[in-house]
Amino acid sequence: MSPDQPLRWSSNGLRVRISGTTRLVAHVTPLLPAQKLRKTKVLHSLKQLHEVGAEEIFTSALRPREQQFFTDLGFTLHEELILLAHNFESPIDFPTRPSRKSRRSDWDELLKIDNAAFSQFWQFDDLALAEAISATPRTRVRVDAPDTPSGFAITGRSGRIGFLQRLAVDPHHQRIGIGRSLVADALQWSKKRFVKELLVNTQINNSGALSLYESMGFTKKHGGLAVLQWSITS
Numbered sequence: 304m305s306p307d308q309p310l311r312w313s314s315n316g317l318r319v320r321i322s323g324t325t326r327l328v329a330h331v332t333p334l335l336p337a338q339k340l341r342k343t344k345v346l347h348s349l350k351q352l353h354e355v356g357a358e359e360i361f362t363s364a365l366r367p368r369e370q371q372f373f374t375d376l377g378f379t380l381h382e383e384l385i386l387l388a389h390n391f392e393s394p395i396d397f398p399t400r401p402s403r404k405s406r407r408s409d410w411d412e413l414l415k416i417d418n419a420a421f422s423q424f425w426q427f428d429d430l431a432l433a434e435a436i437s438a439t440p441r442t443r444v445r446v447d448a449p450d451t452p453s454g455f456a457i458t459g460r461s462g463r464i465g466f467l468q469r470l471a472v473d474p475h476h477q478r479i480g481i482g483r484s485l486v487a488d489a490l491q492w493s494k495k496r497f498v499k500e501l502l503v504n505t506q507i508n509n510s511g512a513l514s515l516y517e518s519m520g521f522t523k524k525h526g527g528l529a530v531l532q533w534s535i536t537s
């Protein structure tokens with residue numbers, strides 16, 4: 304791949320991000336509803352990714368209708384996810400620990416926390432972090448401590464729908480209430496801005512996160528999400 308090649312762009316109804324150094328992996332996020340995506344255009348983007356050397360392409364977490372579009376193009380299941388939602392009809396917790404707005408200078412620390420907390424496939428690099436922060440028109444990024452953070456949450460909203468985009472706590476500081484307090488902050492922020500539903504997704508086997516979200520009033524939604532993959536070399 305040429306050093307001049309951009310690592311992130313949007314075209315043909317897709318946002319594309321490339322990660323990896325020795326082995327390039329591309330991540331595609333549809334920017335349009337499935338019925339507005341055009342197969343020929345998306346195939347053109349996949350071909351471009353092949354040309355720049357991407358060996359594998361993963362989708363973002365897709366709803367069933369979007370999954371069908373990509374399955375028809377030859378994508379296969381990589382991982383199923385559970386989608387949960389809080390509808391603010393039950394009382395919401397207040398944060399029990401101080402937090403502050405994250406600064407750009409925290410990003411290295413956030414990436415360290417993220418990479419320690421998540422398994423390799425899910426780990427953010429700086430482009431993925433930037434993408435999560437800019438995915439919605441309004442975003443709140445909170446860290447748990449005044450100085451060096453041990454946990455962070457990224458919450459976005461678009462109209463009346465909120466998205467808990469990322470939550471991670473350094474494994475050395477887990478189970479002391481940081482995650483719960485950051486989720487409470489996300490809920491309070493969303494409620495004050497009249498969000499009707501705060502959505503979050505997590506891996507099916509992530510029992511810690513599932514039990515955290517369910518204990519805070521989130522419930523599972525039908526028709527979960529899935530990440531699909533396309534192996535260029537196969």
Ligand SMILES: CC(C)(COP(=O)(O)OP(=O)(O)OC[C@H]1O[C@@H](n2cnc3c(N)ncnc32)[C@H](O)[C@@H]1OP(=O)(O)O)[C@@H](O)C(=O)NCCC(=O)NCCS
Nearest residue numbers: 420470471472477478479480481482483505511512514515
């Ligand atoms: C999920 C995560 C954010 C929880 O953060 P945390 O600071 O450890 O959570 P808390 O200490 O506030 O725990 C709150 C509740 O979550 C649940 N929980 C958290 N970790 C758990 C685990 N390993 N096993 C079972 N339940 C767990 C418990 O119900 C816990 O309440 P309790 O301690 O009173 O029993 C943290 O484990 C993490 O960063 N995991 C990796 C990244 C991740 O999965 N992010 C969220 C999914 S996208």
